[in-house]
Amino acid sequence: MKNDVLNEAELRERLDNDMTLLAELAAIFREDYPPLLAKIGNAIARRDGPALQESAHTLKGAVANFYAPLAVAAAGKLEYSGKISDFSSAGEDYARLQSCIEQVQIALARLLAE
Secondary structure: OEOOOOEHHHHHHHOOOOHHHHHHHHHHHHHHHHHHHHHHHHHHHHOOHHHHHHHHHHHHHHHHOOOOHHHHHHHHHHHHHHHHOOOOOHHHHHHHHHHHHHHHHHHHHHHHHO
């Protein structure tokens, strides 16, 4: 199933429909994303472009593993903002990223419960 949060068909295909592996990857992501979000928030507060770029890039890669296009786009926008040190919409973009990550978590939990 393809939706805005996860492309489940691509995800299942990539993992050979191995839901145990998906559960392991989701558990790692649950541990890893909160510190990355915090680093992004701190970089925005400090107006630290390189730190924002690096942290957003790392989180973008993590959510890309789940074929989560909206979260990837949100992280990518912050990554670019960090690259050019443009913080004009960083607060809004950070809130959007947080929302997207929450949606990914919900979608993963639902997928794993099937």
